[in-house]
Amino acid sequence: MSGVMGRIARAPMQWFLYGVGGLALAVSAAFGGFAPVEKTEPVLKVGEVNAGTPWNVKITAVRLVKDLEPQISLKDKADHWLAVIAEVEITDVESRHDIRDIVLAKDIPGVLHYEFNGNGPELAREVVVTSDGTRVEALHPGLTEKVAFLWEVKPDSVPTKIEVEIMGKTYRESSLTGLMEWLDLAPRAVLTVPVEDKRNG
Amino acid sequence: MADGATTTRPVVRRLGTAALVLAALAIGGVISNFKPSDETQQRPFITRGGPEATVHTRSFDAKVLGVRGGEVIGSAGYVHESKGVWVIVKVQLTANHEPTRVFYAALRDGTERIFEASGRVTQDGLGGRNLQPGIPVDVEIAFEVPTEVPLDLSLRLATDSLDHRMDGMAEIGLPITRDDLTKWKSDKETMRLARPTWAGSSPSASTSPTSTPSPGTSATSTPSSTTTPKGTTSPRVTKSPRVTPTPSVRSSS
Numbered sequence: 001m002s003g004v005m006g007r008i009a010r011a012p013m014q015w016f017l018y019g020v021g022g023l024a025l026a027v028s029a030a031f032g033g034f035a036p037v038e039k040t041e042p043v044l045k046v047g048e049v050n051a052g053t054p055w056n057v058k059i060t061a062v063r064l065v066k067d068l069e070p071q072i073s074l075k076d077k078a079d080h081w082l083a084v085i086a087e088v089e090i091t092d093v094e095s096r097h098d099i100r101d102i103v104l105a106k107d108i109p110g111v112l113h114y115e116f117n118g119n120g121p122e123l124a125r126e127v128v129v130t131s132d133g134t135r136v137e138a139l140h141p142g143l144t145e146k147v148a149f150l151w152e153v154k155p156d157s158v159p160t161k162i163e164v165e166i167m168g169k170t171y172r173e174s175s176l177t178g179l180m181e182w183l184d185l186a187p188r189a190v191l192t193v194p195v196e197d198k199r200n201g
Numbered sequence: 202m203a204d205g206a207t208t209t210r211p212v213v214r215r216l217g218t219a220a221l222v223l224a225a226l227a228i229g230g231v232i233s234n235f236k237p238s239d240e241t242q243q244r245p246f247i248t249r250g251g252p253e254a255t256v257h258t259r260s261f262d263a264k265v266l267g268v269r270g271g272e273v274i275g276s277a278g279y280v281h282e283s284k285g286v287w288v289i290v291k292v293q294l295t296a297n298h299e300p301t302r303v304f305y306a307a308l309r310d311g312t313e314r315i316f317e318a319s320g321r322v323t324q325d326g327l328g329g330r331n332l333q334p335g336i337p338v339d340v341e342i343a344f345e346v347p348t349e350v351p352l353d354l355s356l357r358l359a360t361d362s363l364d365h366r367m368d369g370m371a372e373i374g375l376p377i378t379r380d381d382l383t384k385w386k387s388d389k390e391t392m393r394l395a396r397p398t399w400a401g402s403s404p405s406a407s408t409s410p411t412s413t414p415s416p417g418t419s420a421t422s423t424p425s426s427t428t429t430p431k432g433t434t435s436p437r438v439t440k441s442p443r444v445t446p447t448p449s450v451r452s453s454s
Contacts, residue, residue: 094315134279134281137321138317138320140317141315142285143345144284145284177239178239180240
């Protein structure tokens with residue numbers, strides 16, 4: 001016994017630390033430390049306002065619509081648009097141009113991929129003002145604007161419901177530039193919205 | 202005694218070294234905490250002036266000629282209604298030393314919020330016009346603001362649309378009142394933006410809302426100033442006539 005204790009006493013400190021680390025991992029695993037993190041975003045209903053920074057968002061409807069010429073053109077005339085209609089108010093102190101970051105739609109069947117973003121939710125291809133169809137380049141503080149986030153989808157794609165994520169950002173100092181910036185785009189709320197088929201008006 | 206002195210000296214020396222290191226760290230911490238932030242160090246050099254002033258920046262001069270507003274703007278064959286109110290600012294721009302383009306225009310409200318020029322309408326006055334040195338050009342720029350926007354409103358102009366770090370920027374107080382905004386909100390007549398014109402040929406050159414600037418109204422450059430000199434006695438634009446298709450701006454007083 002004394003021989004074992006002696007060998008332990010003579011063992012390098014590094015081995016001891018390995019043992020402590022392994023024990024800590026085992027205890028963590030026993031109490032669910034490796035279980036997948038559950039989504040914590042609140043689940044909203046259509047028409048509920050999700051307030052936060054740098055924008056407040058209210059999803060009012062999701063529709064399938066035909067082409068929106070001449071303001072916005074489909075890549076393929078046979079396709080149609082999936083439009084997430086939302087009322088957006090900028091709560092930041094200046095006009096914002098990152099409008100496409102506000103809303104993401106998940107798992108849209110037959111979506112035309114606008115850009116490569118892995119298997120994650122797809123950014124809207126276009127955002128337009130619903131009242132006149134003009135492309136949204138910026139939204140301004142305190143001015144609630146009704147806009148449509150548009151995804152082009154294939155003709156045979158007629159989903160009956162779609163999951164929409166409202167995204168948010170955090171105003172913090174950038175570790176890269178040292179300046180205060182809006183960073184950490186992350187889901188802030190999620191809702192499942194029935195899709196209205198308005199392709200025939 | 203001699204032994205005692207030789208044993209205490211290294212201890213004192215070490216304590217002294219530690220104290221100096223701690224003092225250096227403390228002084229460094231104080232300096233780090235009190236030095237200006239990166240935002241402050243890189244903020245634009247803003248030159249401020251009132252509505253009658255010609256404001257000088259590093260690369261251009263700017264002078265507000267008038268303001269008007271309404272609820273509806275027509276552009277490129279479409280009618281654009283605002284959820285708030287449209288504010289159109291007519292400004293005279295002159296490049297200083299070399300051909301220059303002014304890409305950035307924004308309104309600053311009374312709570313420091315920034316409203317950039319609208320992208321909903323075609324803004325020929327921004328970016329597209331290459332200003333030649335010494336040749337003034339009159340342009341109109343459209344903004345959307347909430348009807349209840351906190352006053353006072355100021356116009357900001359700069360050459361770069363995005364990066365204003367350590368760049369020259371003009372800030373000019375605008376003669377806009379709450380009554381103006383309320384009146385404009387109820388005005389449904391469709392406005393149109395005037396195309397940029399050489400000031401010498403502008404048919405609306407005589408419709409400036411302000412009288413000829415008196416001597417001394419030229420703004421001073423205050424790159425680090427926080428003061429906001431505003432026009433105090435300048436004639437105010439209370440209503441500008443809607444003009445289609447060639448808008449002009451007039452003063453009522």
